[in-house]
Amino acid sequence: MSEPLLRLDHVSKTFARGGFFSRRRIEAVKDLSFTIAADKAEIFTIIGESGSGKSTTARMILGIERPTGGSLQFDGLDVGALNGHADRMRFMHAVQPIFQNPFEAFNPLKQLDRYLFLTARRFGAARDQAEAERLADEALRKVGLSLAEAKGRFPHELSGGQLQRVAIARALLSNPKLIVADEPVSMVDASLRMAIVNLFKALRDELGISIIYITHDLATAYSISDRIIIMQKGEVVEAGDARAVLAAPQHPYSRQLREAVLTPDSPRALAS
Amino acid sequence: MSGPVALHTPTTPVAGAALASDPVLRVNDIQAHFRTQHFGVSREVRAVDGVTFDVRRNEIYGLAGESSSGKTTLIKTIAGAIKPPLQVVGGSVQFSFMPGYPGLHAAPAAEVERVRWRHLSYVMQGSMNVLNPMRRVISTFQDFAWRHLGGSRKQFEERVVAHLARVRLDPAVLRAYPHELSGGMRQRVTIALATICKPDFIIADEPTTALDVIVQKDVLGMIRSIQQEMGSSVLFVTHDMGVHAHLTDRLGIMYGGRLVEEAPTPEIFSRPLHPYTVYLIGSLPRIGDDTPRKSLEGSPPNLADPPTGCRFHPRCPLAMEVCARQVPPMVESLPGHRVACHAVNPGAAA
Secondary structure, eight states, rough: OOOEEEEEEEEEEEEEEEEEEEEEEEEEEEEEEEOSSSSOOOOOEOOOOTTTHHHHHHHHHHTSSSEEEEEEEETTTGGOOOOOOHHHHHHHHEEEEEEOOHHHHHTTTOOOHHHHHHHHHTTTTTTTTHHHHHHHHHHHHHOOHHHHHHOOOOGGGGOOOHHHHEEEHHHHOOOOOOEEEESSSTTTTHHHHHHHHHHHHHHIIIIEEEEEEEEEHHHHHHHHEEEEEEEEEEEEEEEEEHHHHHHHHOOOHEEEEEOOOOOOOSSTSSOH | GGGGGGOOOOOOTTTTTTTTTOEEEEEEEEEEEEEEEEETEEEEEEEEEEEEEEEEETOOEEEOOOOTTSSSHHHHHHOOOOOOTEEEEEEEEEEETTOSSGGGGGGHHHHHHHHHHTEEEOOOSSSSHHHHTOOOHHHHHHHHHHHHSOHHHHHHHHHHHHHHHHHTTOOOGGGSSSGGHHHOOOOOHHHHHTTTTTOSSEESSSSTTSSSSHHHHHHHHHHHHHHHHHHOOEEEEOSHHHHHHHHOOOEEETTEEEEEEEHHHHHHHHSOSHHHHHHHHOOOOTTTTOSSOOOOOOOOTTTTTTSSSSSGGGHHHHHHHGGTTSSOOEEEETTTTEEEOOTTTTTOOO
């Protein structure tokens, strides 16, 4: 067994809230452990409602938030204590984020291609503008767009689904090993949701990129995930193979979640 | 529902309730466009372009469609929230409780005052934006409903407390500020607020989209039981097809500013006819179903420069020559099932 790509070892995060006199501690994540293997790409899903700690987990994996307990190792780097420019650059090369609302992720006053060129020159191999354009076009083609469609356009000129794909293309420019996607489809329309979700599958199968997919949507999670953990109030209540867990959840909370999913197959359960 | 709900059964049925098929809302070929003029460049976005449908008494009518399909503009037009650059270009919106006016946007202010909240109310998406953060919940109730219900302060408050019991809220929330309540509780407060005057018609715009799944199911059940108890009509807008499947009686599918299909909700799911609806239903992921989901090619139409003819034809697998030329009319292909598609209704275009 080789060293895993990502290892979370009893990670926890506590936020202190309040002033000098009344200090309250909120345990956002408690004792979370899992690993993602380096040799086999997979889609690892974290499911939970608001306040379950899933976004805090994502921020810790991305190195935005430091864990208050336990250790978080990525490819030999201690993410909780990244120090120095070289380490940080190496980490940012390998781990890329995709956020919930693509309209907030992009500066509305900046053309989209400029983001791609900047990323290509900073994290990609591009040395000059021509090469940056070539790399940007290549990345956009991987997500089903082309540079001609994005060039000179501002974020508001694209639909949410297209913009989210541009965000994924931007993340691909640095040839990452891991993508952390925090609710990437919750702002995207139902008809475009599957296109994005299927894209994640293609990234895993064709490019060998592991994806941490954070969501509260059980149906899309079922259709793409390999492994899954269900979080409630900072703790993992159930973990395992995605299909097995979602088909027959064991923990009362997971069962409650599963029952609350409104599927088109059992219509009119609320009527009468 | 049982228990505290029974306290407050409606005693005066609304006039005309005997005719269940009576339309409360009749939208007739409504057209609402955004018209802008900047530096001499005029632009027209045809967000709602000729939509016709009825909402009957005592039914939940669902509207589904992706963003930029015009569903939000349509309900803004129905609610009379017309502000430039949005303009009503043609058609009418007729409410049974407001005869003689072609819509709220064209009615005098006094008439709008009379109707609003008493006959027509709203449940909106962001409950935090609806409730005034600086006022306690009870003050918001007083602002909205006191003038319609009348009575002394004490009588009014008793009525509010009795009504809150229907949405299973403790009277203590009346003394709270909105930020002290959870998202689910706040949304229940807005539902109570929208239903306390027993309106004939409720417009619900994605009321549960911001809620967690477990809370969502709870809130939807509440909307259903209050609606059935009061016999109101609800226009329910969301892009979540799962919610439509569970809640609505009839469902209209919008695409590119037009209604493309309308049928009783179970029929839309079991027998979709329009190619866009077929795709929409087929693409829904289901737990326990491992067949891969196809995604639709292309992108939603640009309404500033929409495709000619049927607006779906550039993405449609069944597109024919006529589709690019002629707008397909809305035709009742099966009883109670209307579709606008040349492939489904050959020769329907006159």
